Amino acid sequence: MIETMARVKELAAERGLTLYQLSLLCKVSYHTLKSTEERNGQLKLETIDKICTGLRMPLRDFFL
Numbered sequence: 001m002i003e004t005m006a007r008v009k010e011l012a013a014e015r016g017l018t019l020y021q022l023s024l025l026c027k028v029s030y031h032t033l034k035s036t037e038e039r040n041g042q043l044k045l046e047t048i049d050k051i052c053t054g055l056r057m058p059l060r061d062f063f064l
Helices: 004-014 019-026 030-038 045-054
Strands: none
C-alpha cells in the first residue's frame, strides 16, 4: 500500500511547496493534510484527486 501523505509531501517538495501552499493550490483543507500526517493516516481518494487536479497531473501518476 502506498503511504499517501509521504507521496503528497514528495510531490509538494518537488514543486517547492509547503503543505500549506499545496492546500491552497489544490483547495484541500490544510487541517486535513496536517492531521492525516500527524496520525500517519491515509488520505481519501477524493482528496488525492483534488491534489492531482491542483497539480495538473493524472490521478494514476500519483500511484506511480
